[in-house]
Amino acid sequence: MPEPVALLHRLFNAAVAAADPMICVPEALGPKPDGRVVIVGAGKASARMAEAVESVWGPCEGLVITRYGYGRPTKGIEIVEAAHPVPDQAGVEATRRMLDLLEGLGEDDTVIALISGGGSALLCAPAGEITLAEKQAVNRALLESGATIDRMNVLRKHLSRVKGGQLAAAAYPARMRTLMISDVPGDDPAFIASGPTVGDATTSADARAIADMFKLDLPASVRAVLDGPTGVVAPGDPRLSRATTEIIAAPSVSLEAAAELAQTEGIGVEILGDALEGEARDLAAKQARLAMDLSAKGTKPLLLLSGGECTVTQRGKSATASGGPNAEYMLGLALTLAGAPRIWAMACDTDGVDGSAEVAGAWVGPGTLTLAHRLGVSAPEAMAVHDSHGFFAALGQQVVPGPTLTNVNDFRAILIL
Template identity: 65%
Template sequence: MTDPQTLLRALFDRAVRLADPMRVIAGHLPPRPRGRVLLVGAGKASARMAEAVEAEWGPCDGLIVTRYGHGRPTHVEVVEAAHPVPDAAGAAGTARLMDLVADAGPDDLVIALISGGASALLVAPAKGVTLDEKRAVNAALLASGAPIDQMNTVRKHLSRVKGGQLAALADPAPMLALLISDVPGDDPAYIGSGPTVGDASTPADARAILERWNIAAPASVRAALEGQTGVVPPGDPRLSKVENRVISAPIQSLEGAAALARENGFTVRILGDALEGEARSVAADHARMAREAQAAMAPGDAPLILMSGGELTVTRRGDGSGGPNAEYMLAMAIALDGAPGIYAIACDTDGIDGAAEVAGAIITPDTLPRARTAGTDPARALDRNDAHNFFAAIGDQVVTGPTLTNVNDFRAILIQPPA
C-alpha cells in the first residue's frame, strides 16, 4: 500500500487539478461571437479563468480583480488586491470594472468570471459607508464564526456591485457568468456574494445577522441597512439576459479523488461536499466516526477513507495564526490522541487556509508526541487558534502556493484495519 501521507497528499492534488479552470472552462464556452467580448470578474481563480478563455478565443478586452500573487499573463488587465479583508486596490479596480460593464451595449457579450474570494476583491461600499468601515465589518464577520452564506448576505447589502448589481449594470448587454463554487450547496447567489445573481434577502436579514453574531457595526452601516439597498431581486428585468453557470464544484473534485483512492485499494465513503460548522467541533465528530469505523473492521479488510468537502468556520478566541483546515486537523489530532492506523489531511483547495499562505496540514498517529518533543503544547495551540504555528513546528503543514482555483475545503481521513 502507498505510504499514507503520500497518498493523502496525492488525493488533495488530484482534487485541485480537477478544478483547474484550464481543464474545465472550454466546455462551457459558446462559439466566439462576432461582436465585442468583454471579460470581467473577480476571485482567486478569476485570472486563471481569463487565461483559459483566451486560450480558446484569443485576446479579449476586460478587467479582472484577483488576490495578490494570483495574477496570470493575459491580454485582459489583471488588478491584484487584498483578500480576505478588502483594500484600496480592490476598490479602485472594482470601480473601473463597473465602468467597463456599464458601457457594454446590446451587441456585446459580457463574460463574468466569478470564483471564491470575489466577496472581498469586488468591493464597492454602499452609499455613505467608507472602505475602512466596510473592512471593519468584514473582519468582524470573519472572526465571528458566521457561516459563509450569512456573511455574504451582509456583504451584498453593504455593496453597490454584489447581489445581482454587476449584472444589472451590464443591461442591455447579454451576460454569461461562469462560476467556480466555493460555497456549500453551490448556490450561485452565494458564490462571491452573487454579483450576477438576483437575491431575495432584505436589509432586515442583514441586520439580523449582525445582531446574531454580535457584530458592532458603525452608524453608517446601520443607516445603510435601514433603507432600501441596491440588491437586485430575482426576476428583475435587468437580469433577463444573464445566464449563470457553475462550471466547477466541490463534488467533482471529491469524486475524482475518491476514484484515485479506489484505484489504490481503498474503500471510500464521501460524507458530503457541503459540510459546515465550527472546525474543532466537526473534527471531534469525525475523530469519533474514524474510531468507530476502525473498530468495525477486521484484520485484512480493505482500508477506508472518509472524505468530505464544504467550508468550516473558526471563532477567534486567541491571538494565534490559523485557519479552519489547520484548526480542524489540530482538534482531530487531540481527539484521536495517537490512535494507531489513522491519518488525515485537511486543506483549502485555493492553497490559503484563513489568511495564511498555507493550504492546511496532515496528521499521523505520532503528531502529538512529535509536537511535545518540539516543545509545542497542542491544547494551548488550540486555545490560541494557533494551528499554523503548531504544524509549522513539526513540519506537517501543506504549502502549495496559489493553486488558481477554489472549490472549498478538502478533507480525507485514512483508516487502516487492525493488524
C-alpha cells in the same frame, strides 16, 4: 515523508487538478459571440479562468480581479491583484474601473463574467458613505464571528454597490453569461462571491438581523445603509432578464476525482458529504470518532472524504496566533484521535489559503501528538488560542502548495490503513 502522507498529498492534488480552470472553462465556453465581447471577473480562480478563455478565443477585452500572487499571463484581459480576505484600495479602484467598463454597453454586446470564491472581498464598492476602513472592519468582524459563509454574504451584499446582482444590472442591456467555480456548500450561485450577477431576495432587515445575531459593532455609516433602501437586485428584476449563470466546477467533482485515485490504489472510499459546515473542532471530533470506530472494527483500507466550509469562532485568540478552519479541524482531529494507530488525515483549502495565511492546511498521523510533546508544543494550548498554523509549523506538518489558481472549498481526507 511517510507513504500515507504522500498518498494524501496525491489525493489533494487530484482534487485541485479536477477544478483547474484550464480544463473546465474551455469545456463550457463554446464559440465566441458576435459583436463586442467584454470579459470581467473576480475571485481566486478568475485570472486562471481569464487565461483559459484566451486559450480558446485569443486576446479579449476585459478586466478581472484576483488575489495577490494569483495573477496569470493574459494577452488582452487586464489582471488586477488585490487583497483577500479583507479588501484593500487596489480592489476598490479595480471594481470602479470594472463598472466603468460595463457602462454604456448595448443589446448587441456580450459580457462574460468569470466568478469564483474570494470575489466577495476582491469586488469592493462600499455603498452609501461607508469608507474602505469601515468596510474592512466589518469584514474582519465577520471573519472572526463564526458566521457561515451564506450569512456573511447576505450582509456583504447589502453593504455593496456591486454584489447581489448589481454587477449584472450594471451591464444591462448587454447579454451577460456568468461562469462560476463554486466554493460554497450547496453550490448556490447567489452565495458564490456574494452573487454579483445573481438576483437575491434578501432584504436590509435580513442583513441587520445577521449583524445583531453576531453582535457586530457597526459604524454609523453602515447602520445608515442598512436602514435605507437596498441596492441588491431582486430575482425578477428586468435588468437580470439577459443574464445566465453556469457552475462549471464544484466540490463534488473534486472529491470524486480524489475518490477515483484512491480506488486505483485499492482503497475503499466513503464520501461523507461535499457541503458539510459547522465549527471546525466539532466536525473534527465527530469525524475522528467515526474513523476510530471503523478502525476498531478492522476495516480494510478506507478513505473518508468530505468537503464544505467549516467556521472558527475566535474566543481567546492570541495576538500572535495564526490559524484557519482546515488547520483547526486538523488540530481538533489530532486531539480526539489521541495517537490512534492506523489513522492518517489531511485537510486543506483547495485555493491554497487557509484563513488568511499562505498555508492550505495540515496533516496528522499516529505520531503527531508524540512529536508535539517532544518539541514542547501543546496541542490544547494551541487550540485555546486558535494557533493551529503555529502548531503545525512547529511540527513541519503544514501543507503549503502555493497558489492553486482555483477554489472549490475545503478538502478533508481521513485514511484508515
